[in-house]
Amino acid sequence: MPELPEVEIVKRELKLHIENAVIEHIKLSEKVITGHKENKRTIVKNDLKSFTEQVTDSKILTVVRRGKYLNFSLQKQNQYFNLVSHLGMSGGYFIVDSPDQIAEENYRTHTHVTFKLSTNQYLVYADIRRFGELRIVPKISEFKPFVEMAPEYFEAHSKDAFIQKITDKRFSGMTIKQAIMDARVIPGVGNIYANEALFKSGIRPTRKAGRISKSRLSDLHAEMVKILDEAIVRGGSTISDYRNTSGGSGTMQDRFVIYQKKICPTCGKNVHTKVINTRNTFYCTECQR
Ligand SMILES: [Zn+2]
Structure with missing residues (x-):
């Protein structure tokens, strides 16, 4: 997707x-x-x-x-x-x-x-x-x-808007993974980049959004910004269903550390998989709390 x-x-x-x-x-x-x-x-x-x-x-x-x-x-x-x-x-x-x-x-x-x-x-x-x-x-x-969509990730007020939305009762009861995939919270983060950003910020995807501290949410926002920026530079990710307009593919898939992985690159334990909101979720129960 x-x-x-x-x-x-x-x-x-x-x-x-x-x-x-x-x-x-x-x-x-x-x-x-x-x-x-x-x-x-x-x-x-x-x-x-x-x-x-x-x-x-x-x-x-x-x-x-x-x-x-x-x-x-x-x-x-x-x-x-x-x-x-x-x-x-x-x-x-x-x-x-x-x-x-x-x-x-x-x-x-x-x-x-x-x-x-x-x-x-x-x-x-x-x-x-x-x-x-x-x-x-x-x-x-x-x-x-568009009326409901949160600011683009690179806009100056994106982080504050993100943290504020998470505390909103419409989103605070969701799992953090579901919340960051909602364009009203932050636009454009889909399943793959949600998995990657949660791993890099050490947050377990199943955690309730409203129970995560502001400083951890701030870290998560920074990781999402980094991943989205890097993915654009690398021409996007090509798994099975994305091609650019001339039929070519990107290389961001080579940089995945948790998505579709079996072993955690940090601690070596088996990667845990679970379906959250119909989407495959990959995380490490040791490194993500
Ligand atoms: Zn681990």
């Missing part, structure tokens, strides 16, 4: 290729069309006809990231609006000269939204499990996930 660093890499690559391009044509997959006929709103969250009409002939002004979302600012004549996208569990964007050029078969056979650009390239959204989203948002200031 792509986490913040992977989405950030995708955003940086998209910016180089699609800013100022005009979307000339949109092609939707049979799965999307059938899903909409069955009222499932597969991937595209607006009515398909209005989505296609509004986005066709619009110009991509810029693309930014917020948490794990990509936000494309579009202009059509004198109208400005946003196309907000989430990669879900296995979504990916590709920039190719033709849609059959996507190297990985898993993605090539699961392309769902294909934008033909004025640059003669294609921006393709592929998604094996179809949990991703594309949604036209007329007023971004009213988009609920």
Whole structure:
């Protein structure tokens, strides 16, 4: 599942290729069309006809990231609006000269939204499990996930906001692992980086969030910042379901110390595994308290 660093890499690559391009044509997959006929709103969250009409002939002004979302600012004549996208569990964007050029078969056979650009390239959204989203948002200031989202991890007030959110009764009763994977507490930390940051700060993932001291929360925040920064520098992690826009992969997976490991690198004991909120959790009962 792509986490913040992977989405950030995708955003940086998209910016180089699609800013100022005009979307000339949109092609939707049979799965999307059938899903909409069955009222499932597969991937595209607006009515398909209005989505296609509004986005066709619009110009991509810029693309930014917020948490794990990509936000494309579009202009059509004198109208400005946003196309907000989430990669879900296995979504990916590709920039190719033709849609059959996507190297990985898993993605090539699961392309769902294909934008033909004025640059003669294609921006393709592929998604094996179809949990991703594309949604036209007329007023971004009213988009609920953004309204509720905590500051980005690198912002000056991120740490204070993080500590304050943990003490909020909506989150204080959660396990710390569940809390740090909630974008309202800190955006963009998914399962892998949550496991790694909790190990590095010596905090047991099963611990109740509201019972952890401020100084330990401060350490945890610092470890999350370090990991997210390093993962971006390393081009993200490539496990099974993340590729960058040209089909390449990152190297952050080589730096994992606890995720999917059997032996604790610090004390040599067996790594403990447990499912927390449906996600595999790895920790050392000796080193994490
Ligand atoms: Zn250990």
